[in-house]
Amino acid sequence: MAIVEMKKVSLLGHRQERERIVDLLHRTGTVELVDVAESDIWPELEPLLELEQTSEAVARIESRLGEVRYCLDFFQRYFPVRKNFVQQLIGNKIEVTGDQFSGAADQFSEVSAVYTTCRDAEERLTKIRNEENRCRNMLEELRPWVGLSLPLEQIRSSVFVEMGLGAVPLLSYPAFKEALAARTADLYLEEVSADKDQIYLFYIFLAADLELVQPLFKEALVSPVTFPDTEGAAAEASLALEKKFAELVAQRGAIIAQVEEMLARRPQLMTLYDHLDNERAKNEAAANMARTQSSFVMEGWVPAPMLESLGKVLQDGTTTAVLVSRDPGPREETPILLHNRAPIGAYEVVTRLYSVPRRDEYDPTPFMAPFFFLFFGICLADVGYGITLSLLAFLLSRKIRLAGMGKQLVNLFFLGGIGSAVVGLLQGGYFGDLLDLPPLWFNPLDDPIRMLIICFILGLVHIYFGMGIQAYRSIKAGRALDALFDQGSWFVLINGLIMMALPFPALSAVARWAAVIGAASLVLTQGRRQKGLLRKIISGVGSLYNITSILGNVLSYSRLLALGLSSAVIASVINVLAMLMAGSIPGFLVMIPILVVGHFFNLMINVLGAYVHTSRLHYVEFFGLFFEGGGKAFRPFGLKTKFVDVVE
Amino acid sequence: MGGIELALLGAALAVGLAGSGSAIGAGIAGQSAAGVVSEDPDKFGQTLLLQALPMTQGIYGLLTGLLIMIEIGIFAGETVALTPEQGRYMLMASLPIALVGFSSAIYQGVASAAAIGMIAKRPEEMGKAITFPAMVETFAVFAVLVSLLLLLRM
Structure with missing residues (x-):
């Protein structure tokens, strides 16, 4: 199952061990904490317990956090860390070891000195800036009078x-x-x-x-x-002011140089910031608890597969913690965690960018993955582009530590590259027509209509598959008639219409009956939820109008052909332009950059197009048939960092 | 006009109109992007991606234009003899992407600008933000498909 089963847990412990228990939970990062006061057992417990207050510790940490943030902001103002294009999309965290991270708090006194220095420097810089402005204004006023002796x-x-x-x-x-x-x-x-x-x-x-x-x-x-x-005289006064101005600039330079010396502290400050922020989160976790004189209770969600290891961690690490788990109630909204094995897991990012499924839905990821792979491949459809894309994705994942959605996206592009290399082999695309190898199957440039029909068939399969999933859901939920009426009727009607369009006279009688039965069944059943005969008939007949939207959805898959053609044709145009230069040595020197830059540009544009349009085919055409989303993603209580990656 | 001139007019319309549409669309989206980036320079990557969306129409137009130019042998150095009928055919074939490219790129630019505004408030919703402008592009994709099919069938 792709949606991980959740268990509701209650955790009881002795107050003296509270800090230790919270620390363990934070380290394992497998529990999403729930406010006890909002739990369904709270009304029973309320007379016995009182809610825990967040301690003064939070206020103390906040004030330290403020100092560190001030220093980081100050550095950023004078020596900004600029992110390059890739880092802007996927972030640039510095790496620290676990020891460095947990030891960060010990260095607070040193950091405090940095704070004092920053504060002081900023004050002096402000003064200098005011003085500079005064000088500049005065010089401006004096300028017309310089000639007066x-x-x-x-x-x-x-x-x-x-x-x-x-x-x-x-x-x-x-x-x-x-x-x-x-x-x-x-x-x-x-x-x-x-x-x-x-x-x-x-x-x-x-x-x-x-x-x-x-x-x-x-x-x-x-x-x-x-x-x-x-x-x-004005001239003398101007000279004196200019001298003073130069002095001020020198002074400012000296202060900034002083700040620059402290820049080496920046990684340490970043580590401390993240450390303190997590300490604050740990202390704030108390806000979710309730307590008696000497014990406390907290509640949360734990993914079922992790329950055992969490229980063991608590048993080994503490003496008083008791973990009680239960299944969620039928109406309870559980947080949703998706888990799919590689390579399907890469496609979770597509689902998550749309919406996390609700508890009563299927995770669409495994259904979507093979289609996404294939459609992305058809949109790019080139062996050269595919291999280049996979290589780029591979290098990126090697060079930068990625986690979560960024990692999944890079993996998705890696797989997409493989897909387009496979489709490229079938269709004979090697950087367009740079290598003139025969296609294993056929080249859509030679027979675009054949490819168009293949795209429509793929679209129909995709849509039937989505309808099938919805039918299966209905049957599973004990509403087999819904499946028969809502999906079965359409299936019969569409197939009937298609058979009628095919040039097989032998089939035409069957086809006509299928279409009529399908349409009749739609007219009779689609109004079944309405009240009153007239309304039933109107909704039933009206539902036939949906045939246009299904037709439109199928036609929408023609974009697969269009994107594949456009990547192939632009590639061959680049080749034509480059070959115009061939023939001499200087021409050859121009030809290579044209090929490299042109194909790279074409690759980027088409990867964007392939990703956007394949996603769209899934979001609009496919998900609409069986998937709504709107679940709440699982957000475990654990390490969260802004600046650093903690590596073991 | 002879066949060659008509064909070239087709190429000019495809490149010119679709390109103009993309220029307007990317300009509209770019204004929004610059506004967002002035508040938060770290959103440059995301907003640039959204600004690039209405630029595909220009590429489709270019594609159609270049295909016509290849067919009439501009790159081979020697133009083929084209009858006025063939020239008219090429002109007509270029019209879908020329017309739809122009209008869809502008409206896609408007949708992109809105999506960029969405990213300013909710950077985590990139998937949805990309989808809205992509809906508009559907029609440009259909148009270029028809233009290409017409040209490739010649």
């Missing part, structure tokens, strides 16, 4: 003289200048610099003229400029 602190009005700096809009300047000259008795005006909007002015005039002149300033929109805290 007068020290800035000397630009002040006195009793007799008005003296100052101002920026005048270019548009109003000519009028302003004229009016100013007209209204003052004595005037010194220096155009220090100009940009595309404004002219920067240094002016001196007699204080006596101030009242006359002031309206002019307003009218011309002159903005006054002052440098209250700057000494010396």
